[in-house]
Amino acid sequence: MHVGFVMNPVAGMGGRVGLKGTDGKVAEAVARGAEPRAPDRARRALGRLAAVAPEATVSTAADPMGDRLVRDAGFDPVRVVDPFGDGDGDGDPPGPTETTAEHTARVVRAFSEGGGADALDPVDLVLFVGGDGTATDVAAALEAAGSEVPMLGVPAGVKVYSSVFAVSPEDAAEVAAAFSRTERREVMDIDEDAYREGEVHPELRAVARVPVADDLQSSKQTASGTVESLAEGVADDIREREGKGVTFVLGPGSTVGAIKAELGFEPSPIGVDVWRDGEVVLRDGTEREILDALGEENVIVVSPIGGQGFVFGRGNPQLSPAVIRQCDLQIVASRAKLDDVRALRVDTDDPELDDELAGWVRVRVGKFETRMMKIA
Template sequence: MRIGVVVNPIAGMGGRVGLKGTDGKVAEARERGAEPRAPDRAVAALSALGERAPDAEIFTYGGEMGADEARSAGFDPDIVGEPDGNETSAEDTRNAVCQLVAASVDLILFVGGDGTAVDVAETLEEMDAKIPMLGVPAGVKIYSSVFAVTPEAAGRVAARFDRVEEREVNDIDEDAYREGDVRAELRAVARVPVAESLQSSKQLGGGTVESLAAGVADDVEAGVTYILGPGSTVGAIKSRLGFDGSPLGVDVWRDGEMLARDASEAEILSMLGERNVIIVSPIGGQGFIFGRGNHQISPDVIQQSEVEVVASKTKLDGIGVLHVDTGDDEVDNSLRGWRKVRVGRFERRMLKVE
């Protein structure tokens, strides 16, 4: 099996520092102390691949675009090209895909977010190449259905697949996203391995959550620090608590006062108290409660907090299980299992976290 690997090493850097994406924001992300997360996730995926397909041949670009990660995972990769300059770009990704197509790989395993998925899919389409692609989730926003649910799952799927199907590649306007406006656009349709461990496309619809928000507000306790995640469901809770929160960011609230709006990981950590409660809602259609669009709620924040999951009944009707992908195996394992999800003022529903 010949696997082509493309890593976008800057993908996801804007997440924990509150930038909601890295497009055009790399320098600002670095200034805020952001650290790359894509390389580690690439190594995790390739290590899982190596465990199941140790004889797989890896073809990739040099340095952080795949060669370094492949070697860290125990492979001796074939280098098909080098990035142009110190800071990688979308053009580097597209050039890498062209070289991997020329190398006749069986699958392109890419590491990044929706922007990277668009670069890979559009290049394959322009070349009329029928090579399937599979995403290792590393970006802040992941609306496409071409990604595995975790890096390890991506490695397992890449090692053993025998069928492909067409799936959507979506992207959103990051500038509008930072202003609270979600503008999703179908950019391509790609061939992807058939597997249960792939995520669905992000659904933008939702149901009424007024009674749910009222129930959360009724249960608020003095002295407790509340970390409220993004989305319309939690947004209704913020409104019920009497403050104008960030629709797509993470806000911190305690004793009737908003301590931070659209907070970064560092800001959240600095405001934690003796007791902290994270309130999050799963992404419609996908079921992720951590690891998609709320990287500011990092493993360090989660380890110091209780977690309350809220969702409308309508949203849960389209979700079989919940997912977590924080990048920390210990934290992910602590979150897995059966969990009560608040669906109304008093009602709760049991749902499994995987």
């Protein structure tokens, strides 16, 4: 197995600081104090790959797009593609925030072509760390090269709607080490500027060859059915606790948006709002702002993504492990949304918390009705 590993070092940086994505917003994310997310996700994937496939051959990109992380995991890369200079990996690397989509494309083209002074064959798999934008870049580069090399994503972006990603970094490593067949799957992305205004319209950007495995997420789908009675029931429950100092952290999305509307306020389009004792105390909050707004008793109300089942880790990184650990959890979803989901999933960047959240949970599906679902 010859794996080509490449990381988008700024993927997901805009999430916890409330930017809903990083495309075109890297400088603003840095100004808001954003911390890189992708390197830790990469370490987890590479660490697991080293454990399950220590004999794997790995090629990678020059830093800050992979070299040091691959070596830290215990691999001696047979090839280091330098997209910034002369191709030998010895140029002066740019800062992480100076990397571009074209740099990713150059690395992927080199992986798919093989050859060169080292006479290597093309890689058997492009393992990339990023979000939907990175997936689009990887797929486009493979298509332009006329390559049939499969790709597999380690999820590190804010949205991650595409079906070319593993459920978690560790799952990505497991799939990379063991797959024997591939299939065509969707690469989806959205206009992030429109997304920030509340317009969520995932578009098909490519169809890519991906390993066949159970631990891949589905593409984002829009569930059918209404949520009016569900929203009414949850809003009634929230009103019953007014005057008791309970803080409700209301996640993004149309289902929770209907609850916000039922409470009588205009929700931030795709942000996290905080409600306490009949008033909005925070709109479209960042992780830091949400933490500052929490009280003694807190409840997160969140709905899984249709077609995928993610409760945390896709589209709501403001709800970080630090926030989640201070809150009770209420999951809400229409019956139609759950009908397309085999299990709920979490990907919080904290494997210990993911394990704590796993198990059977009660999901509110109507004004009074609930359904038992398992967080896998």
